[in-house]
Amino acid sequence: xxxxxxxxxxxxxxxxxxxxxxxxxxxxxxxxxxxxxxxxxxxxxxxxxxxxxxxxxxxxxxxxxxxxxxxxxxxxxxxxxxxxxxxxxxxxxxxxxxxxxxxxxxxxxxxxxxxxxxxxxxxxxxxxxxxxxxxxxxxxxxxxxxxxxxxxxxxxxxxxxxxxxxxxxxxxxxxxxxxxxxxxxxxxxxxxxxxxxxxxxxxxxxxxxxxxxxxxxxxxxxxxxxxxxxxxxxxxxxxxxxxxxxxxxxxxxxxxxxxxxxxxxxxxxxxxxxxxxxx
Ligand SMILES: [Zn+2]
Numbered sequence: 001x002x003x004x005x006x007x008x009x010x011x012x013x014x015x016x017x018x019x020x021x022x023x024x025x026x027x028x029x030x031x032x033x034x035x036x037x038x039x040x041x042x043x044x045x046x047x048x049x050x051x052x053x054x055x056x057x058x059x060x061x062x063x064x065x066x067x068x069x070x071x072x073x074x075x076x077x078x079x080x081x082x083x084x085x086x087x088x089x090x091x092x093x094x095x096x097x098x099x100x101x102x103x104x105x106x107x108x109x110x111x112x113x114x115x116x117x118x119x120x121x122x123x124x125x126x127x128x129x130x131x132x133x134x135x136x137x138x139x140x141x142x143x144x145x146x147x148x149x150x151x152x153x154x155x156x157x158x159x160x161x162x163x164x165x166x167x168x169x170x171x172x173x174x175x176x177x178x179x180x181x182x183x184x185x186x187x188x189x190x191x192x193x194x195x196x197x198x199x200x201x202x203x204x205x206x207x208x209x210x211x212x213x214x215x216x217x218x219x220x221x222x223x224x225x226x227x228x229x230x231x232x233x234x235x236x237x238x239x240x241x242x243x244x245x246x247x248x249x250x251x252x253x254x255x256x257x258x259x260x261x262x263x264x265x266x267x268x269x270x271x272x273x274x275x276x277x278x279x
Pocket of ligand 1: 100102103104106107140141261
């Protein structure tokens with residue numbers, strides 16, 4: 001550096017160290033700008049499916065805020081060879097929706113019915129899931145709820161499938177034999193919703209047209225039914241009947257059925273329907 005340049009730098013207050021710091025700052029700023037460009041490109045490539053995962057729109061706010069929704073306290077065993085748990089754990093409708101794959105009217109109805117029945121059978125409010133067996137109809141939502149809430153399993157002969165139980169269940173405590181039938185009160189499930197579901201299923205079975213707007217309407221009305229049910233005192237929506245001397249069936253009457261909640265999997269979406277509409 002010339003004597004003139006050194007004089008200029010001194011006059012401006014710059015030292016050799018200052019110049020190194022300024023060079024490093026410029027490099028850091030350039031790196032930060034490059035990083036921001038990469039991040040913004042990545043953000044543009046996030047798929048709608050990934051965005052839905054981030055938002056967790058499988059569980060809408062109306063469910064999270066429902067008045068009569070409460071966790072169920074359950075006991076299991078500590079391990080594959082374990083003793084009964086010393087302390088209960090809570091399970092929630094949200095947990096069940098995550099595992100089932102969606103929150104639907106059947107799952108919500110089953111949650112209300114099974115929760116009330118289990119609280120009747122376990123008056124201290126803690127459900128021993130090693131001591132329950134269940135009869136459910138053969139439908140994906142009902143059988144999943146019947147297994148996950150109670151600990152009953154088809155492969156162990158503690159979950160039997162029989163469509164004659166309708167939109168309800170029969171539960172029995174294995175240790176005592178005490179059994180309860182739970183049913184939905186007449187008029188709770190809207191007749192027009194049942195008719196729309198039946199109509200869509202019948203047309204899908206025949207391979208005839210179902211409009212995307214009809215699927216939207218079914219989902220909207222089913223969510224409204226679920227929202228109302230979760231804001232209704234359970235005893236106003238269901239009936240519980242103790243069954244004397246109940247003999248648990250030794251086999252399922254309706255052991256196999258085609259999966260019924262995927263029949264519209266590949267149907268187009270309405271152009272007006274936005275992600276998260278069912279919130
Ligand atoms: Zn379902």
